[in-house]
Amino acid sequence: MRTRLTARIDAILEPWFPERRLFLRSDSETRFIRLRPSTQVLAFAGSAAIVAWAIVATAVLLMDSIGSGNFREQARRDQHTYENRLNLLASERDTRSEEALASQARFNLALNQISDMQTELLASETARRELETGIEVIQTNLRKTMKQRDAVRKELDTLQQAATQTTPSDTLADAGENVSETVDFLVSALSDTASERDKILADAQQALTEADDLAFQIKLMRDQNDVIFRQLEDAMTVSVKPLDKMFRSAGLNTDSLIDQVRRSYSGQGGPLTPLSFSTSGEEPSMDTSRANRILNQLDALNLYRIAATKAPFAKPVHAAVRYTSGFGYRRDPKTGGRRLHKGSDFAGPVGTAIFSTADGVVTHAGWLSGYGRLIKIQHEFGIETRYAHLSKIRVKVGQRVSRGDRIGDMGNSGRSTGTHLHYEVRVGGKAVNPMIYIKAANDVF
Template sequence: MKRLTDLGRALVELFPERHLYVRSGGAMKAFVLTTRKQLVLAGGVAAGALWMGVATAAMLVNLFSASAADREIASLKAQSERHVADRQARLDSALARLNAASGSSSDMAAEIEKRHAALALLLTDLKGSPGAAEALTPAINRALASQDASPTRRVEKVRIGQEHLLDAADTYARGRADRLRMAFRMAGLSPSSFADRTGELGGPLIESKDPRALAAVLDIDENFAARIQRAAREVGDAEALNEAVDDLPIARPTASARQSSGYGVRLDPFTRRPAYHSGLDFSGPHATPIYATGPGVVAFTGRRSGYGNVVEIDHGRGLKTRYAHLSGFNVSPGQRVGVGQRIAAMGSTGRSTGTHLHYEVWVNGRAQNPARFLKAGQYVREIR
């Protein structure tokens, strides 16, 4: 109550009663401004100032937001225009070279045959690749659909069809390589360290470092040679990654057993205290078949402390897998095994509370999460 009294006294002191005298036409008028009226007037002025401030701030925010949106739209528009201009420049260049041939049908036919031969070298490497036929068939059909009566126009459409077919091949190969790279990243591996390109196909398409040299070898224009070479490199990358992914241990070690324990820290079944678990556990009936998750060489069979009966497989490139608590073996050290080959049977040997498989994946001497490899394996099966 005292605070309210003090506040009232302070307001009276700040806005004391004031008298205004206005003289108009010889008459004097007096106006009394009480403290209440002054407070109402001051509140109105403050509210107006606040409203003006808020409105100004909102206008500035909208102005800056609109400017940012305009800049983004301008950037996207410029990018689209550059793409259209590049495509148009390619077609204009093709037409210019066509017109420069002085109407010689034999010269035009020879040039198309050379470009066709270069395309054939590229498409040979794509033969049999999953999804290649579906990706390239529309472009091939468009190239064959020309019914123009003019020989010059027909030649022009064939050349443009070759451009579209090359674009389709490049897009397909790049997409396939990117999907395979994703499989390696899902497993926590670097694609570049596993893709060995020493045995790839492609011949001069890959070996020539300079597009000008490739253009001279294939006797085609430099721009087309550069695009052929870029597509060939994507094809080579996809094939190398496809071969490398087949060497990874990404298959399931059992056909139907359920996963009963994950990788990482968990409660130890014996001590009931948190402890690091270096693999995955799969539960199943006694003697459930255990399969190799990738091709490799059996590096060890026998007993290891805590693990009981163990099979270890070396998959090369620093990759190893370990299968523990087994009831028996179907392989011996030094034996080469393939993915899905039966190597052992599930048991409960070693430090085990019941029949199950303990499965580990090692990369360069360090245990990794096997679940990442199994997820990568599922992804590879889907994209194939």
């Protein structure tokens, strides 16, 4: 059955693939191999398949080479764009830092001006009160002198009437002499009283004029204080608002954060003593209340700045690096499977300096499984940072570090495909995106 089927197939293929014989000749004999049409078809199909496979493989390799070249070119362009962006961010950060320093200098100058003006205001208030007391004394003396003058006039009238009613000549003569002496004394007393009254009136008028001048100067000083207060209030708003926004962008509760810093730094960052310009138990003035509000805002600004050094808002690498992988699920570079990447990767040369992103205490400095050489730093507010795949560790467990301290060098230790830094931020033991903190601080530091 099989021979018949083969013969029929050969008969069908005979017009296109006629039977051929391949002769093999040696010294003693000659042999041949019969190539039936079906055999030729199989050989032709196999050759065609090999050629097609070679063409497809060549095309695939060519397309892969072209794609790899395009990918490398795109990667170079992305790296160049990223480096330009980093340089721009660094420039903006320096600009913001200079503006913050300038604002702080202006604030300190304005605070000194307020202190001087408040001193002058206190002196003016004291002088005004002394003048008011002097005017009251002068008016009291004036009223007393006028009463004495009226009493002397009444006594003079009584003596004159008594002299007129006396009839005897001797008595009249004696009375006349007495009246003449009394009148001279009274005239002299009245003259002195009038002079003293005129002088008191002149002093009172001068005191009133000086009081008006002092009131005008006090009004000018209050207007100047109002301008300075407004400038200080605006400066405090501009200084505190970006810091508050930075912490809220990072997902931190600013109220509990400030309370925690205040409790920890009661000797340095606690509430400032409120101003008090009253010496007689009076209610604080409007200027006093405004000054106290500004001092409270200054205290809040100080607390924010302390808290900013305790949270990881700084960058772990200051040199130019390439951002190679972010936080979230990704294709694992080793196994190819889908896994959660719990940090951010920054690629750079071996030995690139790695810095602490906030104040804290080193809790681990050594080798740990896939992390390789790893540093863990515990910060305030339940925050922990991790720096992995290092080539060198420059800190020890228990060592206290500050933001910006160099803690290690970039490397390729552990489960890694190349030199880079794996940087993690954990809050309450749970990994969060480190770029949230870094981006939140771009407009502040």
